[in-house]
Amino acid sequence: MSITPDNPADLSRRTVLRRAAAVGLLATPAVGLLSACATSGGDEKNEQVADGKKSATNPLGVAEDAPIEVVIFNGGYGEKYATDVHQPLYKKAFPKAEIKHQSTQAVSTVLQPRFASSNPPEFVNNSGEKMMDFGALVADGQLQDLTELWDAPSVDDPNKKVRDTVVPGTVDVGSFNGKPYVLYYVSTVFGIWYSGKLFKDNGWAPAKDWSEFTALLDKIKAKGITPYGYAGANAAYYQWNVILTHAAKIGGTDVLKNIDNLEDGAWQQDAVKQAATAWAEIGAKYVDKSFEGLKHTDVQLRQNQYKLAFYPSGDWLEGEQKKDTPSGFDYQLMPVPSLSASDKLPATALRATAGEGYFVSAKSKNPKGGLEYMRQMLSVAGAKGFTETVKAPTVVTAGSEGFAFPPGVASSQAALKAAGQDVFNIYFDGWYKELDTEVRTATNELMFGRIKADAFVERIQKRADAIKKDSSITKFKR
């Protein structure tokens, strides 16, 4: 139920492969037999170690000498951060505990049999092409409830709960129907990106409100540069993200909550309509019509060539484009500008979330150890170590202080800080894929001038209603 910060091509390839594997079962007549085997041994609970004594340094009551097994997905972030940073931290806190480290690129291949035979490792980084389905794991009772961890005092400040040391929304994004099961560790900020160099050379400044924004777009257009654009062929969700962020600013975060919870008329709320109207106008005046037929790499290329000023995306953009951006390009983030003075949220508000999922197995021998491992990960030392190793910010707010990020991530981190508590997230696309598709299609229709805001909200509402009525789709609430 997360939005993994990755490029969409990767995302779809990953999902396709995962689902293709599932469909492979179609051809296996023995699937019934298999699942019978898988469930037969799974009922008896693994014998768990007794709890240790709770103390100031051991608030979760971990058995101090109990071994713990850690499985890390060896992908884009590697495994060095675990062996060199997090595990030494745990070892330092509990010198008698033995840590068994394992890394893999095919998480489900290695772990599915172990879950089936009721012998799962304590701590898992579930990610990559062969990640296990979080929803299915939750439904099967395999994941440890993380409430205890979030309520425990943090490593660095005993008066502060762990949940207060992380970016707002971190607990929610890993929750299923209100219960936290997954720790998403890497911070992601969404906004509109531009080249600091291009803007400096022309004496332009990022806009805060709508009149500033349109005036700026006019100036850019006069220079012969396409002011704004996104790739319609495969990245329309970058743009719906902007429209909904705008709607949340206009009408408050409840606008998004209603949408995620499939409330009646959620899409027809005034804020959504106003945002759609405003952005349809941007589409009509400032977007190159040919962008609808281009892929995101093509449109990003135009930005790298200084032919396009603004491009909406998340802060993985800078790393993804590292090879292609000219030197001195200087990525900068601008939060979605506010519409008017009557907006419910300030201009600094933005959408941010977390990616890269970690969980503790409920049926492992030492789940308390897993929780403690997470607590160490969420310490300032753990977060700093991670950021220094992989150059990506974590959800721990104090963890990336003083670290010299590349300009784009530095600007998104500054924006996140400026936003304070006005940070929100959107969930419906991960929960209801069909609704995501419909919103993408409708967004292209709106931005490229085939429909107006009224038709935009109406057609999405119709699809949302249909999904709400569909008994075969599992519903989520937040």
Place this chain on the structure above:
Amino acid sequence: MRHGKYPFVIGFLFVPVTLYVVFVIAPYAQAFQISMTNWRGFSAPQWVGFDNYRRLFDDDNFWKAVQHHGVLLLALPLITIAIALFFSFMLNVGGKSSGGQRQGVWGSKFYRVVFFFPQVLAVAIIAVLFQMVYRPNESGLINGVLMKLGFDPVLFLIRPNLALWSIIAVLVWQAVGFYVVLFSAGMASIPGEIYEAAEIDGASRVTLFFRVTLPLLWDTLQVAWVYLGIAAFDAFAIVSVLSVDGGGPDGATTVLAMEIYRNAFVYSKYGYASAMGVALFFLTLTFAALTLRLTKRESVEY
């Protein structure tokens, strides 16, 4: 030699029939079974009867796809066969006759190879190729030239009423070569004396084509029509790679296979996707049966 006949026959039949049943019939049957469930790929499927089929009736995208298959069914075979017939006639009998033998137009051997080129390329490569051709900005093959000449770019795959035809053009481009070869083979088997006799009677090239070539090619044409019809029920790879947003804009180019793919692998609605698959199965079957029945006529003896 009656001794051991049955074990011999059964031995030879058993393996292929078993393979066929396990790998062809069983998956088909299973698709029917899955189409009656709400299976989402992970936990056990639940039986829902004809629910999925009822849903199909209210599904706009399903009907859009069916409608596009209708257009494809008419346009693809008609255009492809017309062009292929013209080409193969010119290649084989369109030129001067020498020594009583009809010849193709000048350079026909070269053209024959050129026409067959698209057939050699994989469909995915063709789709990527035409992405370049149709690109909506100055880096596109067609629009690059148009924009240099001062015209506005043509938004081939973006304008909803143009997108499907742009895709049909690719399908025709890809298919023509094969049917040129097929029809050429058919024409080669038409005896030269018939042409000779017709020419002595003063028949023009047009008359030759309509009165001699076409009737004698009828069986081949029928085969071509069925093949192209079945191709018109597929078109998945081209649509999937070439169209904007997978069958877009707003479903303007979607086909059933695209919808099946989306429902199964994006929405994890395997039951519903199977129901679409079953619908596609019956549509294809009906089409093949109808074509064979409607085009049935006495073959001309010669």
